[in-house]
Amino acid sequence: MNNWDMDRRAFLRNSFYSTMLFGVGSATGLVSNAHAAFTNLQNRLLVDLNLNGGPDLRHLVVPAMPSELNNTTRATPGYKYWENRYLTQALANDESAWQARWNNEYHHITINQAGDVNNGLTFGIWKGAGWLTRMYEEGNVALIANSAIGRNRAHDRSQTQLRQGDVFANETETQRSGWGGRLARFTNNNSVSLTDNPSPFCFGPVDTPVYDPLQIDNRSFLSITDSRNSGLFEADLDVDQTYQVDDKFARSLKSYYQALRGESQNGNLSSAYEKAMDHEEKVRFFGSELRRRLDFDIPLLIRALYENIDGINNGGTDNRARRVLRSSSFGRQIRNLYDCIATNDLLNMRVASLSYGGWDSHASQGDRSNNNDVYDPFSNLPRGIERNLRDIFGGPFNGSGDLHGGFSALWEYLDNVDKDRIVINVAGEFGRQIRQNENDFSGTDHGDGNLVILIGNSIDGGVYGDLFPESELEKYAEDPGRTPDIESLTEMDHIFGKVCNWVSSSDSGVVESAGRVFPRLLETPDTENYPDIESANMLDNLFTT
Amino acid sequence: MSVKLFRDDPSLFKTSSSFLLRLSGKFCLLVLLWSFSAQTAFSRNKLSRAEMASVLNVINLLLLSDDTSISLALGEFEGSAIVIRDGFVADFDQQGFDVELCFVLSSDNVGISINGVDQTGDSALSVGENCYQVPSAQQQGENLIVFSLPDGQSAAISNISVEPANQTQLTLGVLTRSGWDEKAVRKVLKIFAFGGHSTTQQITRWANMQPKVAIKQMLNFSQHNPFLSPIRGADQYKQTATQYGEFTDFVENLLSSPASNIPIDSDRREKYGFDGYAFDDTLQYLVTVRGLNPFRHMVGFWETNYHLAVNLESNVNNEEMGEYYDVIMRAHESGVPYQRVLAAAAKAAAPAAQYGHENNEWIDGFCFCNDDFAREIHQLYFGIFGEGDEEHHENVTIPNTAAMLSGMKTFVKVPREGREADFPRVFDRESINYVIEDLSVHHGPSLGILRQTISGSGPFEKIDSLVEHSIEHPDSLKNLPIMIVSVIADDNLSEESRDKLRAAWASMGSNKQFLDYIQSYAISDLFHGTEQRKFMSSFWREYYFANKFNIDNIEAYQSFRDGQTGRPINSILDRDDAQSFRPRHNVFGGQTSLEAADSSTVFEDNYNRATDDDFPWTRAAACDDCDQGQPWQKDWGAVIPRVNGQHSVNDVAQWLWIHLTGSLDNYTPLERAHVVAILGASTQGNEDRHFDLPMFLCVYNDLEAQGQGTNDVSTIRSQLTRFCRRSDGSYDADETRWLNKSYSVDELTNNLSALYAFYNPAISNGQIPNLINQLGSINMPLLSDNAEIRLQANRRIHYAMAFISGTPFMLVETGE
Structure with missing residues (x-):
């Protein structure tokens, strides 16, 4: 089948036939998801997590605070970080407090890789991100430093650029394809948005008759905000219809939409109504199919992310049951993701999109609560972005006793077949400035370069790029009126392009999609239009398979 | 004998005093009648309504009798009805451009010829408004329009005008009467007034007026617009026809007041007050309660939830939100240039709490500041990104703007009792809900912002100085007019359309009148053209539908009853994750129209509300005692x-x-x-x-x-x-x-x-x-x-x- 000729009818037929072909799941190996309706991933899957707001990932991954303090060590990037960021760490201007925080709250990692720009570097991952730390130690996390997404410090413009994968995108041009949608279209699969609002990252390009990423065709886009409660109300003919007012409503509208679809196919309906017609068809079909397939319980740890489950996170003065996550929305997205993986054959899913907001930490970036009950989801105590990080990356590590955060809970219920086929891509639209705001409610302002985090069993773990460049030292000394950033050196095209190539490939062979999704990669290296990269080929071995 | 009638007292006549009529023999009698009424008026100070009506009826009768011709002047509009018989002639002088002749006809027994050419077939007259374009090339020195009727029969024509066939306003091509019909009127009401509450008859009246005149009546900032939001005679709750036109007044003295006469139980009203938990539900009442001005509150909603959004989920409290809303709308109502409206907003407490510059302090040459609002006042308020001047924008303009915002206090900081030694310090805030200038921590000297010198003794004066430059900044001229229209009215603006909007905005120079811009756009070819497309956000969809569903104020007031009376709004918006005063994108605004359109969940919920739950549709037709213990029926x-x-x-x-x-x-x-x-x-x-x-x-x-x-x-x-x-x-x-x-x-x-x-x-x-x-x-x-x-x-x-x-x-x- 020609990748570009699938129309809506074919899309639905294909989904239906794939259900029949693959049937109900056949989980292999040791699994904790063993139930008949769970189907292992048929293809590799990109799970994209958008950190909306410009996350300060230098709060998550920090340089070492020197244990010995002298003129030399005080001139290192590590010391300078703590000297210029202690307020964002909710600390006093006190070196011993900085050392205590470094020693007690960060898991120390030293890079030993001869020839690597970070060879000998010691850095820390915040202990509240236990699952991330575990995955890093298992070699399944790539930290890509100095990444360039939006270089304009404007949220809306940079978010548009991030979602569209286009450094030239403008915040007013939102109806364009997202790079996740382009990837899914390339592989002849669907992109699925699992967020409360449909993610433009998943919007697909027009490809018939001519490929045009500046236009949208969402025939391969699904939006699932509640996998367990989806679908259009229909009349129930098992009940006498004479007295059923709501059934009459439902029958009228269903009958009407079917006829209207005929009019639309005959060209008698304005294109302005296409979105609504598309929703009606997809929600009706997938709603009923998902209800049929998802007849198993939601795994407990996943449900506990957003529901109060007794015995998981009891606390407070009355020891009541509490959900685990601060953001119940993120918990439900994890549940949606789990259900979509379980029914990936039905959904024909290749790309999934999540989001977590609340990163615009101009003030109160750190945890200033002086309260150790970090799992109280209802508290308004000022925990800054650490509650976000814990929600996403938290989990037990080294006997910490931490509760499972979002990804940690999901990982508990996937077998290796699925884990081997997933890459999690975590990025925000820009980083934050390297100096803190000098007021009592300290945070950081909009910046430039940031980390992109990739997680997956097929990732060749480690740090890519100079994690804490010496060149930042002079920035710390700049005029207070200037607002120095982490310099962005590697544009997203390279990073996400590698992700695309891996996702579009399989164990059977390599299928390169990067150039289709990120066309700037097709330009000649070192020319004006070619995306920047910190050092050539630095990402060539990002994946092990 | 043909006599020109000069109308001395315009208040007695609906239309222009310079309109010329040729009458036969009625002028003298008319003058006599007018003199009588004037003498009577002077001797008794004032005629009663009934007396005035009697005088007018006589005058109208005279005007309506035995007219044989009219001379039409370009641009004039005659609203009064004229009785015509066979052979009645209207004429107008030759113009150097295409013109459009329009009038409203009362019956279908009339034929018409223009310059000797009979208008038949599709060009034949019909009941209602008729418009004819007379191209310049087909005009004569004196253009004659002759009406023909069967012997002994008469008809009435009204709303007569001759106007240029191509018109502009603020450089935008605008509709003429031929394009301005009920569909166009309804389109304006839907987008700019959440549908409004106008009667079918009022919509017809507007459709038969000149669009430039109608739009001023439809869209304005008065606190009460009886044309746009009339209250039915049978409605019990009419106090909003003359009172409570401002947000804080409405909330404090009507909606949440135990003393007001509204059909909400007294013990339920408190929640809508400034100390109440349902304060953020109040906006829907301003839009749906009749007697107010839904256009005014569409703009208020858009400013506080989109363009200049602040968020109750942040540090903003209810009082600050209410003050913010009213400050902005008073500025709009006063007619000041738009940059002054934005200045008023920038000086309010809500943004200071939202962005945190209430903590900005200039001490000993150092700015203890964050640059959040320092960036967003340029970007969000004016559309200034510093394009092409990024280095200066980031390293001079924004830091200096942060310094400009120093010394704007919305609270008194009191170190928390027992924790005075903590560091970082912990404060309790005693909010004062407005901004006071603390010059002791303000950067006094001038600052270079946007490559201009911004001076002022305090932050308020500096803001006033800054906005005069901001409104003329190239980025703002490019982006702000688009920001306005793209959120309110059109998701499908082409680059060509954008350029036209920019030209319209720029044509106002430094006196940019938001209302003039909106009014001009609302009657423009752009808005009424085939490319216009606006997806309805959940807000627009539900506010509009409520205004169409409800016909009485009891329904608006009782929307909280989840469909027992009136259209429930807040439960629907909550489900769509669209809450007023809690914009989902924080300062970047609430749910966008495209988000709603792209969301299968929003579609699904709307569809299921139309099918799965018949209760709101069935029950909302009557109640036994919802009207303060009395029954009510739709x-x-x-x-x-x-x-x-x-x-x-x-x-x-x-x-x-x-x-x-x-x-x-x-x-x-x-x-x-x-x-x-x-x-x-x-x-x-x-x-x-x-x-x-x-x-x-x-x-x-x-x-x-x-x-x-x-x-x-x-x-x-x-x-x-x-x-x-x-x-x-x-x-x-x-x-x-x-x-x-x-x-x-x-x-x-x-x-x-x-x-x-x-x-x-x-x-x-x-x-x-x-x-x-x-x-x-x-x-x-x-x-x-x-x-x-x-x-x-x-x-x-x-x-x-x-x-x-x-x-x-x-x-x-x-x-x-």
């Missing part, structure tokens, strides 16, 4: 016009479709069949069971199958509960197929080229059009003396509205 019969004394299902169906969607553009036989069935296919007697189209036709088919076939709808109605019924616990195969049948347009109009494969007598007999027509001719008993029958008829109106609400046409407004 009275669509008083609102929906009768045609020839009837409320025929056909006419009601059409009226409802136009009422909700704005025009008949998408009202095809498919829509008609369904809506007519819902309205007309009811059981007889109390008419307490309605039937949808497939079910009605199932009954028809079952009658046929049982050998009792009939093509008489009245007979079918008498059998609706006896046929197509479950027997032996289930519907048989044929009934199931008929109930699940979707009837295509071809099947509904008997336009079949092939035989339908399955047994379906309604199709094979070719009777569907006949059945629909019969249903259409039924008179809906909306004015029945029988309360139960009247109630059921009102409910069927709601059921039809439920159907329409689920169609795609309620989710987008388009000119395509």
Whole structure:
């Protein structure tokens, strides 16, 4: 089948036939998801997590605070970080407090890789991100430093650029394809948005008759905000219809939409109504199919992310049951993701999109609560972005006793077949400035370069790029009126392009999609239009398979 | 004798005093009458209303008698009716450009010729507004329009004008009267006033006016607009016609006040107050309660929830939000240039709390500041990104703006008791809900911002100085006019359209009047063109639908009752994750129209509300004691016009479709069949069971199958509960197929080229059009003396509205 000729009818037929072909799941190996309706991933899957707001990932991954303090060590990037960021760490201007925080709250990692720009570097991952730390130690996390997404410090413009994968995108041009949608279209699969609002990252390009990423065709886009409660109300003919007012409503509208679809196919309906017609068809079909397939319980740890489950996170003065996550929305997205993986054959899913907001930490970036009950989801105590990080990356590590955060809970219920086929891509639209705001409610302002985090069993773990460049030292000394950033050196095209190539490939062979999704990669290296990269080929071995 | 009549007292006449009439012999008598009334007025100070009306009636009678001709001057408008007879002549002088002649005609017995050419066929006159374009090349020195009528007959023409055929306002091409019709008026109301509350008659009046004149009446910032938001005579709750036009006044002294006379239990009102937990639910009342000005509150909503958004989820409190809203709207109402409106907003407490610059302090040459608002005042307020000047923007403008914002205090900081030694310090705030300048921590000297020198003794003066430059900044001139229109009115602006909007905005120079811009755009070819497309965010969709669903203020006030009375709004918006004063994108605004349009969940929820939950549609037609202990019943019969004394299902169906969607553009036989069935296919007697189209036709088919076939709808109605019924616990195969049948347009109009494969007598007999027509001719008993029958008829109106609400046409407004 020609990748570009699938129309809506074919899309639905294909989904239906794939259900029949693959049937109900056949989980292999040791699994904790063993139930008949769970189907292992048929293809590799990109799970994209958008950190909306410009996350300060230098709060998550920090340089070492020197244990010995002298003129030399005080001139290192590590010391300078703590000297210029202690307020964002909710600390006093006190070196011993900085050392205590470094020693007690960060898991120390030293890079030993001869020839690597970070060879000998010691850095820390915040202990509240236990699952991330575990995955890093298992070699399944790539930290890509100095990444360039939006270089304009404007949220809306940079978010548009991030979602569209286009450094030239403008915040007013939102109806364009997202790079996740382009990837899914390339592989002849669907992109699925699992967020409360449909993610433009998943919007697909027009490809018939001519490929045009500046236009949208969402025939391969699904939006699932509640996998367990989806679908259009229909009349129930098992009940006498004479007295059923709501059934009459439902029958009228269903009958009407079917006829209207005929009019639309005959060209008698304005294109302005296409979105609504598309929703009606997809929600009706997938709603009923998902209800049929998802007849198993939601795994407990996943449900506990957003529901109060007794015995998981009891606390407070009355020891009541509490959900685990601060953001119940993120918990439900994890549940949606789990259900979509379980029914990936039905959904024909290749790309999934999540989001977590609340990163615009101009003030109160750190945890200033002086309260150790970090799992109280209802508290308004000022925990800054650490509650976000814990929600996403938290989990037990080294006997910490931490509760499972979002990804940690999901990982508990996937077998290796699925884990081997997933890459999690975590990025925000820009980083934050390297100096803190000098007021009592300290945070950081909009910046430039940031980390992109990739997680997956097929990732060749480690740090890519100079994690804490010496060149930042002079920035710390700049005029207070200037607002120095982490310099962005590697544009997203390279990073996400590698992700695309891996996702579009399989164990059977390599299928390169990067150039289709990120066309700037097709330009000649070192020319004006070619995306920047910190050092050539630095990402060539990002994946092990 | 032809005499020119000069009108000395414009207040007695609706139209321009310079309009010229040729009368025969009436002038002297007219002057005598006027002198009498004037003397009487002077001697008694003032004529009573009745006396004035009598005088006017006599004058009108004189004016309406025996006129034989009119001379029309370019641009003038005569609203009064003129009786014409055969041979009546209107003339106008030759112009150097194309002109458009328009007038409203009262009857269809009139012919017309223009410069000797009879206007026939499609150009023939019709009842209502008629417009003729007379190209420059076809004009003569004196252009003659001759009206012909049968002997002895007369007609009336009114709203006469001759205007240029191509007009502009603020450089935008605007509609002339020929393009300005009821559909255009409804489109403006839908987008700019959440539909408004105007009567059908008012919409017709606006449609028959010059658009440049009508738009000023439709869209303005007065606190009460009786044309846009009249209160029905029968409505008990009229206080908002003259009071409570401002947000804080409305909330404090009406909605949450235990003393006000509104149909909300006293113990429920407190929650809407500034200390209440439901404060953020108050905005919907400003939009839906009649007597106020829904255009004003559309702008207030857009400013505080989108353009200049602040968020109750942040540090902003309710009082600050209310103050913010009123500060902005008072500035709009005062008519100051738009940059002054933005300055007023920037000086309010809400942004200071939202962005945290209430903590900005300049001490000993160092700025203890964050640059959040320092960036966003440029970007979000004015659309300035510093493009092409990024280095200066980031390293000079923004830090200096942060310094400019130092010393703006909205609270008194009190170190928390017992924790004075903590560091970082912990404060309690005693909010004062407005900004006071603390010059001791303000950067006093001038600052370089946007490459301008910004001076002022304190932050307020500096902000006032800054905005005068901001409004003329190239980025702002490029982006701000687009930011306004793209959020409010059009998701589909081409680059060419954007350039036209920019030109219109720039044409105002430094005196940029927001209202002039909006009014001009609202009557422009751009807004009314085929490219315009606006998807309805959940806010727009629900505020609009509530204004269409409710007809009395009791319904607006009781929307909290989840559909027992009035259209429930907040529960619907909560479900769509669209909460006023809690924008989902924080300072970047609430749910966007495209988010709503792209969301299958929003579609799904809207669809399921139209189907799964009949309670709001059924129950909202009457109550036993909701009106402060008294019963209340919906009275669509008083609102929906009768045609020839009837409320025929056909006419009601059409009226409802136009009422909700704005025009008949998408009202095809498919829509008609369904809506007519819902309205007309009811059981007889109390008419307490309605039937949808497939079910009605199932009954028809079952009658046929049982050998009792009939093509008489009245007979079918008498059998609706006896046929197509479950027997032996289930519907048989044929009934199931008929109930699940979707009837295509071809099947509904008997336009079949092939035989339908399955047994379906309604199709094979070719009777569907006949059945629909019969249903259409039924008179809906909306004015029945029988309360139960009247109630059921009102409910069927709601059921039809439920159907329409689920169609795609309620989710987008388009000119395509």
